[in-house]
Amino acid sequence: MCRKFFVLLSAIFTLAHLAGAQTTTTQNTNAAQLLGQLPDSEAVMFVDAKRLFSDALPLLTNNNQTQQAEINRQIERFRRQTGIDARSFDVFAVSLDFSPKITSLFPPKGTLTLDPVVLARSGASNSAQIMAAARKIAQSSIGGKAVPVTTRDKNYKGREIFTVRVDEATRVFGLFDLKNREVSIAALDDKTIAIGNLDAVRNAIAAFDGSKRVDPKLPQLAVRNGNAVMGFAGVVPKYVSSRIKFGTPELSRPFQEMRGFYGSLETGQNNFVFRTKQFRFID
Numbered sequence: 001m002c003r004k005f006f007v008l009l010s011a012i013f014t015l016a017h018l019a020g021a022q023t024t025t026t027q028n029t030n031a032a033q034l035l036g037q038l039p040d041s042e043a044v045m046f047v048d049a050k051r052l053f054s055d056a057l058p059l060l061t062n063n064n065q066t067q068q069a070e071i072n073r074q075i076e077r078f079r080r081q082t083g084i085d086a087r088s089f090d091v092f093a094v095s096l097d098f099s100p101k102i103t104s105l106f107p108p109k110g111t112l113t114l115d116p117v118v119l120a121r122s123g124a125s126n127s128a129q130i131m132a133a134a135r136k137i138a139q140s141s142i143g144g145k146a147v148p149v150t151t152r153d154k155n156y157k158g159r160e161i162f163t164v165r166v167d168e169a170t171r172v173f174g175l176f177d178l179k180n181r182e183v184s185i186a187a188l189d190d191k192t193i194a195i196g197n198l199d200a201v202r203n204a205i206a207a208f209d210g211s212k213r214v215d216p217k218l219p220q221l222a223v224r225n226g227n228a229v230m231g232f233a234g235v236v237p238k239y240v241s242s243r244i245k246f247g248t249p250e251l252s253r254p255f256q257e258m259r260g261f262y263g264s265l266e267t268g269q270n271n272f273v274f275r276t277k278q279f280r281f282i283d
Contacts, residue, residue: 031231034093034119034192035219039200039207041095043234044218047175049089049120056229056265059272075174081166082183083137084130084195086120086173093119094176095204095214098237116176117196117204119188127187134185135162157205161186163198172196221262225275228264235260 031046038044061067079085095117122130154160163184172183172195184201186194194204207213221233236258244255263276 032223037208038095038214039203040212043096045094045232047092048229051229055267078174083134089120089122117200121192225264227266230265233262
């Protein structure tokens with residue numbers, strides 16, 4: 001990610017440390033259940049997809065029509081190349097692991113990338129139909145060139161995975177950046193699909209069946225705000241927190257001891273509220 005990301009991240013944690021944040025305790029049951037089925041990871045996030053597209057994006061872009069048009073183009077780009085429309089789902093649950101190439105977090109030096117796997121659930125759509133449509137689109141001609149599709153691990157734990165190569169500018173569901181251009185897709189049950197790189201989708205299948213799931217404390221923290229459009233929680237790896245430098249050991253120590261964070265995004269009639277809080281211990 002770019003330099004501005006680290007400045008923003010440091011500012012968020014600084015404000016959270018100084019002021020704290022108010023949260024609610026109402027549980028988002030559907031999101032919590034789906035988050036709890038994610039594979040073991042350093043951070044999790046849920047997105048209320050319906051409210052994101054209808055309520056949050058206009059506020060987050062300050063009703064900027066150019067920015068909204070770009071987001072819609074990204075969503076449509078992913079749909080054209082995979083047959084999967086982000087707007088057909090109710091909720092996304094995202095598993096994130098950090099891939100560090102950084103020498104200092106503050107001041108920011110280097111890069112930090114995220115490698116997500118996304119579980120997408122729809123109450124109205126059938127996963128088998130989604131997979132069939134995705135395969136049909138992926139095997140068709142796009143831009144005059146056939147999109148290569150590889151069926152791998154066809155019977156991996158009883159589920160079929162297929163992989164499609166997308167172009168460099170494509171994001172998963174038009175929202176989530178990719179580390180590589182191959183996207184693997186598998187149906188987990190009749191309402192849920194998993195999307196990510198091949199290894200991540202394999203892990204998602206295993207976790208969905210009950211193996212090596214995420215620490216349950218993270219989903220609990222991510223859904224604390226029952227009014228949230230988006231909620232998130234994660235642990236801060238030692239290799240990240242140890243690189244936070246504020247000039248003196250005394251100023252740096254509280255942040256270097258930071259072990260996790262959680263927060264949410266909620267919307268009002270004409271505004272949005274971003275809440276975040278950090279903690280030193282997850283136990």
